[in-house]
Amino acid sequence: MAAGVVFIPWYATGFRGDGLEAVLAEIAPVAMRYGATDYAVYRSQDDRYKFLQTASFASKTDFERYWYGDEFSRFRAGHTGWYQIPVLYYFNDLVTAGSLQPEPATE
Numbered sequence: 001m002a003a004g005v006v007f008i009p010w011y012a013t014g015f016r017g018d019g020l021e022a023v024l025a026e027i028a029p030v031a032m033r034y035g036a037t038d039y040a041v042y043r044s045q046d047d048r049y050k051f052l053q054t055a056s057f058a059s060k061t062d063f064e065r066y067w068y069g070d071e072f073s074r075f076r077a078g079h080t081g082w083y084q085i086p087v088l089y090y091f092n093d094l095v096t097a098g099s100l101q102p103e104p105a106t107e
Contacts, residue, residue: 006090007090
């Protein structure tokens with residue numbers, strides 16, 4: 001299990017919700033190159049401008065390499081007008097988690 005999970009709340013500026021969704025879907029998987037064990041991007045059903053990006057890392061240092069790395073630095077610079085600033089991420093310890101795994105289909 002990863003040592004921590006980062007939460008990055010994003011809020012799109014006017015009429016940029018769909019565009020921000022598309023570019024977050026591109027930048028989120030890059031976390032795997034920096035040691036993330038998983039990633040996700042959620043879009044609120046109640047407020048279509050609100051997003052939450054998550055990723056699990058073995059260390060906060062691995063996350064910081066992703067956040068301050070070339071790809072994410074270019075992403076933030078290239079899309080600054082697409083989201084509200086500041087973006088304040090928070091790194092959390094994972095206490096417990098669970099999920100259901102679907103059973104394989106049988107014929």
